[in-house]
Amino acid sequence: MTTTGSxxxxxxxxxxxxxxxxxxxxxxxxLWLLAELTYACPLxxxxxxxxxxxxxVKKELTTEEWINVFRQAREMGATQLGLSGGEPLTRPDLIExxxxxxxxxxxxxxxxxxxxxxxxxxxxFKEAGLDHIxxxxxxxxxxxxxxxxxxxxxxxxxxMAKAVKAAGYPMVLCFVTHRQNIDKIDExxxxxxxxxxxxVELATTQYYGWAMHNRDQLLPMKEQLVRAEAxxxxxxxxxxxxxxxxxxxxxxxxxxxxxxxxGWGNVFLTVTPDGTALPCHAARELPGMELPNVKDLSIxxxxxxxxxxxxxxxxxxxxxxxxxxxxxxxxxxxxxxQAYMLTGDPAMADPVCTKSPDHHLIxxxxxxxxxxxxKPADIAKPLVFRNPKNSKEICGL
Amino acid sequence: xTDRIFNADTTPVLALGYRFQWEPAQxxxxxxxxxxxxxxxxxxxxxxxxxxxxxxxxxxxxxxxxEAFNGADLDDDVYQFLEEAHDNDWIRPE
Ligand code: SF4
Ligand code: SF4
Numbered sequence: 001m002t003t004t005g006s007x008x009x010x011x012x013x014x015x016x017x018x019x020x021x022x023x024x025x026x027x028x029x030x031l032w033l034l035a036e037l038t039y040a041c042p043l044x045x046x047x048x049x050x051x052x053x054x055x056x057v058k059k060e061l062t063t064e065e066w067i068n069v070f071r072q073a074r075e076m077g078a079t080q081l082g083l084s085g086g087e088p089l090t091r092p093d094l095i096e097x098x099x100x101x102x103x104x105x106x107x108x109x110x111x112x113x114x115x116x117x118x119x120x121x122x123x124x125f126k127e128a129g130l131d132h133i134x135x136x137x138x139x140x141x142x143x144x145x146x147x148x149x150x151x152x153x154x155x156x157x158x159x160m161a162k163a164v165k166a167a168g169y170p171m172v173l174c175f176v177t178h179r180q181n182i183d184k185i186d187e188x189x190x191x192x193x194x195x196x197x198x199x200v201e202l203a204t205t206q207y208y209g210w211a212m213h214n215r216d217q218l219l220p221m222k223e224q225l226v227r228a229e230a231x232x233x234x235x236x237x238x239x240x241x242x243x244x245x246x247x248x249x250x251x252x253x254x255x256x257x258x259x260x261x262x263g264w265g266n267v268f269l270t271v272t273p274d275g276t277a278l279p280c281h282a283a284r285e286l287p288g289m290e291l292p293n294v295k296d297l298s299i300x301x302x303x304x305x306x307x308x309x310x311x312x313x314x315x316x317x318x319x320x321x322x323x324x325x326x327x328x329x330x331x332x333x334x335x336x337x338q339a340y341m342l343t344g345d346p347a348m349a350d351p352v353c354t355k356s357p358d359h360h361l362i363x364x365x366x367x368x369x370x371x372x373x374x375k376p377a378d379i380a381k382p383l384v385f386r387n388p389k390n391s392k393e394i395c396g397l
Numbered sequence: 398x399t400d401r402i403f404n405a406d407t408t409p410v411l412a413l414g415y416r417f418q419w420e421p422a423q424x425x426x427x428x429x430x431x432x433x434x435x436x437x438x439x440x441x442x443x444x445x446x447x448x449x450x451x452x453x454x455x456x457x458x459x460x461x462x463x464e465a466f467n468g469a470d471l472d473d474d475v476y477q478f479l480e481e482a483h484d485n486d487w488i489r490p491e
Contacts, residue, residue, distance in 0.1 A: 029422060031434065077422030079434050107416060107429035132414055132431040170414035172431055198413060199431065244486070 028313075029077040030269040030303055033106075034084055034281060035066065037097070038273050041087040042115045044385035047176055047211040047218055050086065051284050055391035060273045063093040065295065067100045069271055072299035074104040078269070081106040086273065089116035095128050102129025109134060114156065119163035126167045133164045134201075136174040137188075161195050170198040177228070178205040178218040179373060185228045189235045189245070197243055202232060204250040208282040210386040212341060213394070217383050219369035225253055252362050256327065257334025257350035264312035264336060269303065277302045279309055282337040286346050312336050312347070319347050321355045403479045405456035408491040409448050415487055417449035428487055435487070444478055448488060455479065 039054040061069070070081065081101050088094055089112055101108045110125065114135045122133065137157060165171040173195070175181075175188050185202065192200045205211050205218050220228075232247035239245060251258050261268045261280045270278040275294045278284055284291065292302045303309055311317065315328055322333040333339075334350020342351045342361045349356035372381060384390055403409060411417060416429045426442030428435045437445060443465070447458050459475050482488045 075422075077420070079420060079427065079429055080432060082432070105418060107434070109432055131416060131429070134431070168413075170431060172414075 028266060030073055030299070031078055031267040032080045032082070032269065033070070033073040033078045034082040034268065034270040035069065035097075036084050036086065036270065036272045036281065037061075037066070037088045037091045037094070038086040040090040041085060041113070041386075042090075043087070043113050044387045045176070045210070046214045046383040046385050047178055047205040048386040049206065049209045049211060049281060050386065051209050051282075052213060053391060053395040054086075054386075055388040056395065057272070057274045060091075061271075061275045061294070063096055065275065066093075066097055069275075069294050069299065070097075070101050070104055070106065072294075073269060074106060076300060076303065079105075079107055080109065082109045082111055084111040087113055087115060089121075095124060098125055098130045099128040102131075107131050111136065114160040117160045117163070119159075119166065122160070122163045122167040122169070126169065131169075132172060133169050134172045134174050135161050135164060136176065158195065161197070165196065165198075171195065172199040172201070173197045174201040174203050176203050176205055177220070179220040179224065179369065180218070182220045182224050182228050186231050186235075189231070192243065193239070199244045200246070202228075202245065202247045204248050206251070207341075208285075208337060210384070214383050215365060216368050216372040216381060219252065219366060220250065221370055221373060222253065222366075225249065251335075251338075251350075251352045252366060254352055255354045257331050257338070257352040259331045260335035260338075260350070263332045265303070265309040266313070269299070277306075277308075279312075280335075280337065283308070286337060286340050317347055319349070321353075321357075322349045325355065401476070401480060402483050402490055403455050403476060405459075406454050408452055408454050409458075409479055409482075409488045410452065410491045411445075411449050412486055412489050417445050430487075435485075440474065441478060441482075444475060445482070445487075452491065 038060055039050055039057055041048075073081075083094070083097065083101075088110060091097070098108055098110070108129065108131050110130055110133045112133060112135060117133075117135075125133070135157065161171055161173060173192055177185065181188075188202070189200065207215050207219075211218060229247065229249065232245060236245045236247070265279045268280060270281045270283075271294055272278065272281070272284065276284065276291045277294055277299070278291075283289060289308050290306065292306045292308060294302070297306070315323070315332075318328065318333055322328050331350075331353075334352055336346045338352065339348045339350050340346035343358045348358060351358040351361045353359065384394070412430075414430050418427060418429065419425075420427045420436075423436055425439070426437045426446060428437060428445065443462065444458070447453070447461060453461075455475070459472055462471060462475065463469060479488065483490075
Protein backbone atom coordinates (compact mmCIF):
# COMPACT_ATOMS: atom_id res chain seq x y z
CA MET A 1 0.00 0.00 0.00
CA THR A 2 1.04 3.55 -0.48
CA THR A 3 0.87 6.16 2.19
CA THR A 4 -0.53 9.34 0.91
CA GLY A 5 0.10 12.69 2.47
CA SER A 6 -3.46 13.73 2.06
CA UNK A 7 -4.82 10.80 4.03
CA UNK A 8 -4.04 12.85 7.04
CA UNK A 9 -5.60 15.98 5.67
CA UNK A 10 -8.80 14.27 4.81
CA UNK A 11 -8.98 12.24 7.96
CA UNK A 12 -12.03 12.45 10.13
CA UNK A 13 -11.48 15.16 12.64
CA UNK A 14 -9.43 17.42 10.45
CA UNK A 15 -12.59 18.28 8.57
CA UNK A 16 -14.69 18.08 11.69
CA UNK A 17 -14.45 21.77 12.28
CA UNK A 18 -16.77 22.48 9.35
CA UNK A 19 -19.88 22.18 11.45
CA UNK A 20 -19.85 21.56 15.13
CA UNK A 21 -17.05 20.48 17.32
CA UNK A 22 -13.40 19.78 17.13
CA UNK A 23 -12.45 16.18 17.55
CA UNK A 24 -9.76 16.92 20.12
CA UNK A 25 -12.37 18.16 22.57
CA UNK A 26 -14.10 14.82 22.64
CA UNK A 27 -12.91 11.62 24.27
CA UNK A 28 -10.18 9.91 22.34
CA UNK A 29 -11.59 7.20 20.19
CA UNK A 30 -10.40 5.56 17.03
CA LEU A 31 -12.20 7.08 14.05
CA TRP A 32 -10.19 5.49 11.30
CA LEU A 33 -9.45 1.81 11.04
CA LEU A 34 -6.92 0.87 8.41
CA ALA A 35 -7.19 -2.85 7.80
CA GLU A 36 -4.13 -4.08 5.97
CA LEU A 37 -5.77 -7.33 4.94
CA THR A 38 -2.74 -8.91 3.33
CA TYR A 39 0.81 -8.24 2.21
CA ALA A 40 0.25 -10.25 -0.94
CA CYS A 41 0.44 -8.03 -3.99
CA PRO A 42 1.00 -8.64 -7.69
CA LEU A 43 2.91 -5.36 -7.99
CA UNK A 44 6.36 -4.45 -6.70
CA UNK A 45 6.30 -0.70 -6.25
CA UNK A 46 9.64 0.58 -5.01
CA UNK A 47 7.78 3.26 -3.02
CA UNK A 48 5.55 0.87 -1.15
CA UNK A 49 5.16 1.81 2.51
CA UNK A 50 4.85 -1.79 3.66
CA UNK A 51 7.64 -2.85 6.02
CA UNK A 52 10.80 -4.17 4.41
CA UNK A 53 10.41 -7.50 6.20
CA UNK A 54 6.83 -8.08 5.05
CA UNK A 55 7.81 -11.51 3.75
CA UNK A 56 8.19 -12.69 7.36
CA VAL A 57 4.44 -12.39 7.89
CA LYS A 58 2.98 -15.75 7.05
CA LYS A 59 -0.37 -16.07 8.73
CA GLU A 60 -3.08 -13.57 7.94
CA LEU A 61 -6.11 -13.01 10.14
CA THR A 62 -9.11 -15.13 9.17
CA THR A 63 -12.41 -13.75 7.96
CA GLU A 64 -13.93 -14.12 11.43
CA GLU A 65 -10.97 -12.45 13.07
CA TRP A 66 -11.23 -9.46 10.75
CA ILE A 67 -14.95 -9.15 11.30
CA ASN A 68 -14.34 -9.23 15.01
CA VAL A 69 -11.83 -6.40 14.65
CA PHE A 70 -14.31 -4.38 12.60
CA ARG A 71 -17.06 -4.89 15.15
CA GLN A 72 -14.92 -3.81 18.08
CA ALA A 73 -13.55 -0.74 16.33
CA ARG A 74 -17.03 0.23 15.24
CA GLU A 75 -18.33 -0.10 18.78
CA MET A 76 -15.62 2.28 19.91
CA GLY A 77 -16.79 4.82 17.37
CA ALA A 78 -14.71 4.23 14.24
CA THR A 79 -16.55 5.37 11.12
CA GLN A 80 -14.01 5.02 8.34
CA LEU A 81 -12.62 1.69 7.30
CA GLY A 82 -9.76 1.45 4.84
CA LEU A 83 -9.41 -1.96 3.21
CA SER A 84 -5.85 -2.00 2.10
CA GLY A 85 -2.74 -4.12 1.92
CA GLY A 86 -0.77 -5.27 -0.09
CA GLU A 87 -3.49 -5.73 -2.62
CA PRO A 88 -6.80 -6.34 -0.81
CA LEU A 89 -8.29 -7.94 -3.92
CA THR A 90 -6.09 -10.97 -3.33
CA ARG A 91 -8.27 -11.83 -0.30
CA PRO A 92 -10.96 -14.23 -1.54
CA ASP A 93 -13.25 -13.16 1.31
CA LEU A 94 -13.12 -9.48 0.42
CA ILE A 95 -16.79 -9.25 -0.50
CA GLU A 96 -17.79 -10.83 2.77
CA UNK A 97 -15.64 -8.38 4.69
CA UNK A 98 -17.18 -5.48 2.80
CA UNK A 99 -20.70 -6.70 3.53
CA UNK A 100 -20.03 -7.07 7.24
CA UNK A 101 -18.28 -3.73 7.48
CA UNK A 102 -21.15 -1.97 5.77
CA UNK A 103 -23.72 -3.70 7.99
CA UNK A 104 -21.80 -2.42 10.96
CA UNK A 105 -22.18 1.12 9.63
CA UNK A 106 -18.65 1.78 8.39
CA UNK A 107 -17.93 4.00 5.46
CA UNK A 108 -15.93 1.48 3.51
CA UNK A 109 -12.96 2.49 1.37
CA UNK A 110 -11.19 0.01 -0.86
CA UNK A 111 -7.64 1.05 -1.63
CA UNK A 112 -6.48 -0.94 -4.62
CA UNK A 113 -4.07 -0.94 -7.52
CA UNK A 114 -6.95 -2.12 -9.71
CA UNK A 115 -5.07 -5.30 -10.57
CA UNK A 116 -7.57 -8.11 -10.05
CA UNK A 117 -10.57 -5.84 -10.32
CA UNK A 118 -13.18 -6.14 -13.05
CA UNK A 119 -16.47 -4.44 -13.83
CA UNK A 120 -18.55 -7.26 -12.32
CA UNK A 121 -16.61 -7.19 -9.08
CA UNK A 122 -16.95 -3.43 -8.85
CA UNK A 123 -20.73 -3.90 -9.12
CA UNK A 124 -20.88 -6.79 -6.67
CA PHE A 125 -18.87 -4.83 -4.13
CA LYS A 126 -21.26 -1.94 -4.56
CA GLU A 127 -24.21 -4.20 -3.87
CA ALA A 128 -22.40 -5.52 -0.82
CA GLY A 129 -22.19 -1.92 0.42
CA LEU A 130 -18.76 -0.69 -0.59
CA ASP A 131 -18.79 3.12 -0.55
CA HIS A 132 -15.62 4.07 -2.33
CA ILE A 133 -12.85 2.58 -4.43
CA UNK A 134 -9.59 4.40 -4.76
CA UNK A 135 -7.63 3.25 -7.77
CA UNK A 136 -3.96 3.93 -7.29
CA UNK A 137 -1.73 4.42 -10.25
CA UNK A 138 1.51 3.00 -8.96
CA UNK A 139 3.45 3.93 -12.01
CA UNK A 140 7.17 4.32 -12.36
CA UNK A 141 8.32 6.70 -15.07
CA UNK A 142 8.41 3.98 -17.67
CA UNK A 143 5.04 2.66 -16.62
CA UNK A 144 3.77 6.16 -16.65
CA UNK A 145 4.74 6.58 -20.24
CA UNK A 146 2.80 3.45 -21.02
CA UNK A 147 -0.08 4.74 -19.03
CA UNK A 148 -0.24 8.04 -20.81
CA UNK A 149 0.32 6.36 -24.13
CA UNK A 150 -2.44 3.93 -23.25
CA UNK A 151 -0.61 0.66 -23.79
CA UNK A 152 -2.14 -2.68 -22.79
CA UNK A 153 -0.84 -2.99 -19.25
CA UNK A 154 -2.40 0.27 -18.25
CA UNK A 155 -5.42 0.06 -20.43
CA UNK A 156 -6.72 -2.22 -17.69
CA UNK A 157 -6.36 0.46 -15.01
CA UNK A 158 -8.13 2.94 -17.20
CA UNK A 159 -10.91 0.45 -17.82
CA MET A 160 -11.14 -0.12 -14.08
CA ALA A 161 -11.33 3.58 -13.33
CA LYS A 162 -14.24 3.79 -15.77
CA ALA A 163 -15.88 0.67 -14.37
CA VAL A 164 -15.73 2.16 -10.88
CA LYS A 165 -17.62 5.21 -12.04
CA ALA A 166 -20.08 3.18 -14.10
CA ALA A 167 -20.88 1.14 -10.99
CA GLY A 168 -21.96 4.33 -9.23
CA TYR A 169 -18.96 5.19 -7.10
CA PRO A 170 -17.20 8.51 -7.24
CA MET A 171 -14.03 8.08 -9.29
CA VAL A 172 -11.11 8.63 -6.96
CA LEU A 173 -7.68 8.32 -8.51
CA CYS A 174 -4.44 8.38 -6.65
CA PHE A 175 -1.14 9.03 -8.34
CA VAL A 176 1.97 8.51 -6.29
CA THR A 177 4.46 11.13 -7.30
CA HIS A 178 8.24 11.08 -7.00
CA ARG A 179 11.27 12.36 -8.82
CA GLN A 180 10.85 10.06 -11.78
CA ASN A 181 7.28 10.99 -12.63
CA ILE A 182 6.49 14.33 -11.07
CA ASP A 183 7.43 16.20 -14.24
CA LYS A 184 4.49 14.53 -15.94
CA ILE A 185 1.95 15.99 -13.57
CA ASP A 186 0.14 17.89 -16.32
CA GLU A 187 -0.23 14.75 -18.41
CA UNK A 188 -1.45 12.89 -15.34
CA UNK A 189 -4.08 15.54 -14.70
CA UNK A 190 -5.16 15.62 -18.34
CA UNK A 191 -5.66 11.89 -18.17
CA UNK A 192 -7.79 12.31 -15.05
CA UNK A 193 -9.89 14.96 -16.78
CA UNK A 194 -10.42 12.68 -19.77
CA UNK A 195 -11.56 9.95 -17.43
CA UNK A 196 -13.96 12.38 -15.77
CA UNK A 197 -12.52 11.69 -12.33
CA UNK A 198 -14.22 13.19 -9.29
CA UNK A 199 -11.20 13.30 -7.01
CA VAL A 200 -7.53 13.16 -7.88
CA GLU A 201 -4.96 12.77 -5.26
CA LEU A 202 -1.41 13.68 -6.21
CA ALA A 203 0.11 11.81 -3.35
CA THR A 204 3.69 12.52 -2.71
CA THR A 205 5.78 9.50 -1.80
CA GLN A 206 6.40 9.34 1.90
CA TYR A 207 9.64 7.84 3.02
CA TYR A 208 8.78 4.74 4.99
CA GLY A 209 9.44 1.10 4.30
CA TRP A 210 10.51 0.50 0.73
CA ALA A 211 10.29 4.14 -0.18
CA MET A 212 12.85 4.99 2.51
CA HIS A 213 15.15 2.34 1.12
CA ASN A 214 14.85 3.96 -2.31
CA ARG A 215 14.83 7.56 -1.14
CA ASP A 216 17.85 8.71 -3.14
CA GLN A 217 16.11 7.62 -6.30
CA LEU A 218 12.69 8.99 -5.45
CA LEU A 219 13.06 12.30 -3.67
CA PRO A 220 12.09 15.05 -6.09
CA MET A 221 14.20 18.15 -6.54
CA LYS A 222 13.09 21.60 -5.49
CA GLU A 223 12.68 22.92 -9.01
CA GLN A 224 10.52 19.95 -9.93
CA LEU A 225 8.24 20.70 -7.02
CA VAL A 226 7.94 24.36 -7.78
CA ARG A 227 6.83 23.52 -11.27
CA ALA A 228 4.50 20.71 -10.18
CA GLU A 229 2.88 22.88 -7.57
CA ALA A 230 2.21 25.68 -10.03
CA UNK A 231 0.63 23.24 -12.46
CA UNK A 232 -1.46 21.59 -9.78
CA UNK A 233 -2.81 24.97 -8.66
CA UNK A 234 -3.60 25.98 -12.19
CA UNK A 235 -5.63 22.78 -12.71
CA UNK A 236 -7.29 23.19 -9.33
CA UNK A 237 -8.59 26.58 -10.43
CA UNK A 238 -9.73 25.37 -13.82
CA UNK A 239 -11.44 22.25 -12.49
CA UNK A 240 -13.27 23.92 -9.62
CA UNK A 241 -16.70 22.35 -9.24
CA UNK A 242 -15.78 19.40 -11.49
CA UNK A 243 -12.81 17.56 -10.17
CA UNK A 244 -11.22 17.98 -6.77
CA UNK A 245 -7.46 17.88 -6.87
CA UNK A 246 -5.51 17.25 -3.69
CA UNK A 247 -1.89 18.16 -3.91
CA UNK A 248 0.38 17.80 -0.94
CA UNK A 249 3.89 19.18 -0.76
CA UNK A 250 6.36 16.49 0.30
CA UNK A 251 7.17 17.18 3.91
CA UNK A 252 10.92 17.18 3.23
CA UNK A 253 10.40 20.57 1.64
CA UNK A 254 8.28 22.05 4.40
CA UNK A 255 9.44 24.10 7.41
CA UNK A 256 7.14 22.33 9.80
CA UNK A 257 6.30 18.64 10.02
CA UNK A 258 2.90 17.20 9.25
CA UNK A 259 0.56 16.55 12.16
CA UNK A 260 1.26 12.89 11.72
CA UNK A 261 -1.78 10.64 12.17
CA UNK A 262 -3.52 13.65 13.70
CA GLY A 263 -1.62 12.81 16.85
CA TRP A 264 -0.39 9.45 18.04
CA GLY A 265 -3.16 7.18 19.27
CA ASN A 266 -5.65 9.93 18.64
CA VAL A 267 -7.84 8.85 15.71
CA PHE A 268 -5.95 6.23 13.71
CA LEU A 269 -5.73 2.52 14.26
CA THR A 270 -3.91 0.23 11.84
CA VAL A 271 -4.22 -3.53 11.99
CA THR A 272 -1.64 -5.40 9.95
CA PRO A 273 -2.23 -8.72 8.12
CA ASP A 274 -1.10 -10.78 11.12
CA GLY A 275 -3.25 -8.85 13.60
CA THR A 276 -0.66 -6.49 15.05
CA ALA A 277 -2.31 -3.23 16.09
CA LEU A 278 -0.32 -0.08 15.38
CA PRO A 279 -0.90 3.65 15.91
CA CYS A 280 0.35 4.15 12.37
CA HIS A 281 1.25 1.69 9.64
CA ALA A 282 4.97 2.47 9.88
CA ALA A 283 5.23 2.13 13.67
CA ARG A 284 6.25 -1.52 13.58
CA GLU A 285 9.78 -0.42 12.84
CA LEU A 286 10.18 1.67 16.00
CA PRO A 287 12.39 0.24 18.75
CA GLY A 288 10.79 -0.88 21.98
CA MET A 289 7.34 -1.54 20.57
CA GLU A 290 5.38 -4.32 22.24
CA LEU A 291 3.24 -4.89 19.14
CA PRO A 292 -0.03 -5.99 20.76
CA ASN A 293 -2.08 -8.37 18.66
CA VAL A 294 -5.86 -8.36 18.20
CA LYS A 295 -5.79 -12.12 18.69
CA ASP A 296 -4.68 -11.68 22.31
CA LEU A 297 -6.31 -8.43 23.40
CA SER A 298 -9.47 -6.50 22.67
CA ILE A 299 -9.23 -3.35 20.59
CA UNK A 300 -10.33 -1.39 23.63
CA UNK A 301 -7.53 -2.83 25.75
CA UNK A 302 -5.03 -2.08 23.03
CA UNK A 303 -6.32 1.41 22.28
CA UNK A 304 -6.68 2.56 25.86
CA UNK A 305 -4.22 0.48 27.80
CA UNK A 306 -1.29 -0.62 25.67
CA UNK A 307 2.12 0.94 26.09
CA UNK A 308 2.43 1.32 22.34
CA UNK A 309 -0.66 3.49 22.00
CA UNK A 310 0.09 5.52 25.11
CA UNK A 311 3.74 5.99 24.33
CA UNK A 312 3.49 9.26 22.38
CA UNK A 313 0.04 10.41 23.39
CA UNK A 314 -0.27 13.95 24.62
CA UNK A 315 2.88 15.99 25.16
CA UNK A 316 4.69 14.57 28.19
CA UNK A 317 7.02 12.38 26.15
CA UNK A 318 8.42 15.32 24.22
CA UNK A 319 11.97 16.55 24.32
CA UNK A 320 13.20 20.02 23.46
CA UNK A 321 12.61 21.92 21.25
CA UNK A 322 9.09 20.49 21.04
CA UNK A 323 8.40 20.41 24.76
CA UNK A 324 8.40 24.17 25.17
CA UNK A 325 7.30 24.98 21.61
CA UNK A 326 4.08 26.92 21.15
CA UNK A 327 3.30 25.00 17.96
CA UNK A 328 3.22 21.55 19.52
CA UNK A 329 -0.57 21.36 19.53
CA UNK A 330 -0.57 21.96 15.81
CA UNK A 331 1.84 19.25 14.70
CA UNK A 332 2.44 17.09 17.82
CA UNK A 333 6.15 17.28 17.01
CA UNK A 334 5.63 15.56 13.66
CA UNK A 335 6.12 11.94 12.79
CA UNK A 336 7.63 9.55 15.36
CA UNK A 337 8.71 7.09 12.70
CA GLN A 338 10.45 9.77 10.69
CA ALA A 339 12.16 11.07 13.85
CA TYR A 340 13.39 7.57 14.58
CA MET A 341 14.48 6.70 11.05
CA LEU A 342 16.49 9.87 10.72
CA THR A 343 17.79 10.55 14.24
CA GLY A 344 17.68 7.13 15.90
CA ASP A 345 15.41 8.47 18.68
CA PRO A 346 11.64 8.37 18.19
CA ALA A 347 11.06 11.06 20.85
CA MET A 348 13.00 13.75 18.98
CA ALA A 349 11.38 16.49 16.93
CA ASP A 350 10.64 15.42 13.38
CA PRO A 351 13.74 16.67 11.54
CA VAL A 352 11.51 18.25 8.92
CA CYS A 353 11.03 21.07 11.44
CA THR A 354 13.52 23.90 10.98
CA LYS A 355 13.63 24.23 14.78
CA SER A 356 14.94 20.67 15.06
CA PRO A 357 18.68 20.35 15.76
CA ASP A 358 18.62 17.50 13.24
CA HIS A 359 17.11 19.45 10.37
CA HIS A 360 20.40 19.18 8.49
CA LEU A 361 19.59 15.48 7.96
CA ILE A 362 16.71 16.49 5.72
CA UNK A 363 18.87 18.92 3.79
CA UNK A 364 21.49 16.20 3.35
CA UNK A 365 18.89 13.76 2.08
CA UNK A 366 17.75 16.30 -0.46
CA UNK A 367 21.34 16.89 -1.52
CA UNK A 368 22.00 13.15 -1.80
CA UNK A 369 18.94 12.81 -3.98
CA UNK A 370 20.18 15.56 -6.23
CA UNK A 371 23.62 14.00 -6.58
CA UNK A 372 22.01 10.69 -7.42
CA UNK A 373 19.76 12.36 -9.97
CA UNK A 374 22.74 13.94 -11.69
CA LYS A 375 24.62 10.69 -12.11
CA PRO A 376 24.56 9.13 -15.55
CA ALA A 377 22.00 6.34 -15.70
CA ASP A 378 24.57 3.53 -15.91
CA ILE A 379 26.17 4.27 -12.54
CA ALA A 380 23.05 5.43 -10.70
CA LYS A 381 21.78 3.20 -7.91
CA PRO A 382 19.02 0.93 -9.15
CA LEU A 383 15.59 1.03 -7.55
CA VAL A 384 14.94 -1.88 -5.21
CA PHE A 385 11.56 -3.37 -5.94
CA ARG A 386 9.18 -4.54 -3.26
CA ASN A 387 8.93 -8.28 -3.58
CA PRO A 388 9.32 -11.28 -1.29
CA LYS A 389 12.77 -12.09 -2.66
CA ASN A 390 14.19 -8.66 -1.87
CA SER A 391 12.40 -8.61 1.46
CA LYS A 392 14.07 -11.87 2.49
CA GLU A 393 17.47 -10.91 1.18
CA ILE A 394 17.59 -7.46 2.71
CA CYS A 395 16.15 -8.50 6.07
CA GLY A 396 18.06 -11.81 6.25
CA LEU A 397 14.87 -13.83 6.67
CA UNK B 398 -22.72 34.29 -1.41
CA THR B 399 -22.91 34.66 -5.15
CA ASP B 400 -25.63 33.05 -7.28
CA ARG B 401 -28.14 31.01 -5.41
CA ILE B 402 -28.39 27.39 -6.41
CA PHE B 403 -31.57 26.43 -4.61
CA ASN B 404 -35.13 27.74 -4.72
CA ALA B 405 -38.43 26.27 -3.55
CA ASP B 406 -38.66 23.98 -6.58
CA THR B 407 -35.12 22.55 -6.60
CA THR B 408 -34.57 19.07 -5.25
CA PRO B 409 -31.35 18.76 -3.29
CA VAL B 410 -29.62 15.38 -3.18
CA LEU B 411 -26.45 14.22 -1.50
CA ALA B 412 -23.38 14.41 -3.70
CA LEU B 413 -21.95 11.20 -5.11
CA GLY B 414 -20.10 9.19 -2.47
CA TYR B 415 -21.64 11.00 0.52
CA ARG B 416 -23.50 9.09 3.19
CA PHE B 417 -25.56 10.49 6.02
CA GLN B 418 -26.06 8.62 9.27
CA TRP B 419 -26.58 8.86 12.98
CA GLU B 420 -23.44 8.12 14.99
CA PRO B 421 -24.19 6.88 18.49
CA ALA B 422 -20.55 7.20 19.55
CA GLN B 423 -20.51 10.88 18.52
CA UNK B 424 -24.08 11.51 19.58
CA UNK B 425 -24.76 13.43 16.40
CA UNK B 426 -25.55 13.08 12.73
CA UNK B 427 -22.55 12.85 10.45
CA UNK B 428 -21.78 12.99 6.78
CA UNK B 429 -19.33 10.41 5.60
CA UNK B 430 -17.42 10.64 2.35
CA UNK B 431 -14.25 9.14 0.89
CA UNK B 432 -11.82 9.03 3.80
CA UNK B 433 -13.54 11.78 5.74
CA UNK B 434 -16.32 12.74 8.08
CA UNK B 435 -18.15 15.89 9.05
CA UNK B 436 -20.02 16.07 12.32
CA UNK B 437 -23.25 17.96 11.95
CA UNK B 438 -24.88 20.25 14.45
CA UNK B 439 -28.54 19.42 15.20
CA UNK B 440 -30.02 21.91 12.72
CA UNK B 441 -27.77 20.76 9.88
CA UNK B 442 -28.58 17.18 10.84
CA UNK B 443 -32.34 17.75 10.58
CA UNK B 444 -32.01 19.30 7.13
CA UNK B 445 -29.64 16.71 5.68
CA UNK B 446 -31.68 13.91 7.20
CA UNK B 447 -34.54 15.03 5.00
CA UNK B 448 -32.31 15.49 1.98
CA UNK B 449 -30.95 11.98 2.32
CA UNK B 450 -34.19 10.19 3.20
CA UNK B 451 -36.38 11.14 0.32
CA UNK B 452 -36.33 13.19 -2.81
CA UNK B 453 -38.30 16.34 -2.27
CA UNK B 454 -38.10 19.98 -3.21
CA UNK B 455 -36.73 22.61 -0.88
CA UNK B 456 -40.30 23.91 -0.50
CA UNK B 457 -41.54 20.53 0.66
CA UNK B 458 -38.56 20.08 2.90
CA UNK B 459 -39.18 23.43 4.62
CA UNK B 460 -42.85 22.61 5.07
CA UNK B 461 -41.91 19.34 6.71
CA UNK B 462 -39.42 21.04 9.03
CA UNK B 463 -41.98 23.65 10.01
CA GLU B 464 -44.37 20.95 10.95
CA ALA B 465 -41.75 19.16 13.00
CA PHE B 466 -40.63 22.36 14.74
CA ASN B 467 -43.90 24.09 15.59
CA GLY B 468 -44.10 26.34 12.59
CA ALA B 469 -40.79 28.05 13.30
CA ASP B 470 -39.72 30.60 10.69
CA LEU B 471 -36.69 28.86 9.29
CA ASP B 472 -36.76 29.50 5.54
CA ASP B 473 -33.70 31.75 5.50
CA ASP B 474 -31.69 29.41 7.68
CA VAL B 475 -32.47 26.45 5.46
CA TYR B 476 -31.54 28.27 2.28
CA GLN B 477 -28.37 29.57 3.81
CA PHE B 478 -27.39 26.11 4.98
CA LEU B 479 -28.16 24.51 1.62
CA GLU B 480 -25.97 27.02 -0.18
CA GLU B 481 -23.15 26.39 2.27
CA ALA B 482 -23.56 22.65 1.94
CA HIS B 483 -23.40 23.06 -1.81
CA ASP B 484 -20.24 25.16 -1.55
CA ASN B 485 -18.74 22.31 0.46
CA ASP B 486 -19.78 19.84 -2.25
CA TRP B 487 -21.96 17.87 0.17
CA ILE B 488 -25.13 18.25 -1.89
CA ARG B 489 -26.16 19.15 -5.40
CA PRO B 490 -29.42 20.07 -7.08
CA GLU B 491 -30.89 17.06 -8.81
S1 SF4 C 1 3.64 -2.97 -4.08
FE1 SF4 C 1 2.52 -1.19 -4.84
S2 SF4 C 1 0.43 -1.88 -5.16
FE2 SF4 C 1 1.46 -3.42 -3.88
S3 SF4 C 1 1.00 -2.80 -1.78
FE3 SF4 C 1 2.93 -1.83 -2.29
S4 SF4 C 1 2.40 0.22 -3.11
FE4 SF4 C 1 0.54 -1.03 -3.07
S1 SF4 D 1 9.75 22.24 17.53
FE1 SF4 D 1 8.48 20.41 17.61
S2 SF4 D 1 6.44 21.11 18.21
FE2 SF4 D 1 7.62 22.93 17.56
S3 SF4 D 1 7.06 23.20 15.41
FE3 SF4 D 1 8.94 21.93 15.47
S4 SF4 D 1 8.22 19.80 15.48
FE4 SF4 D 1 6.45 21.10 15.99
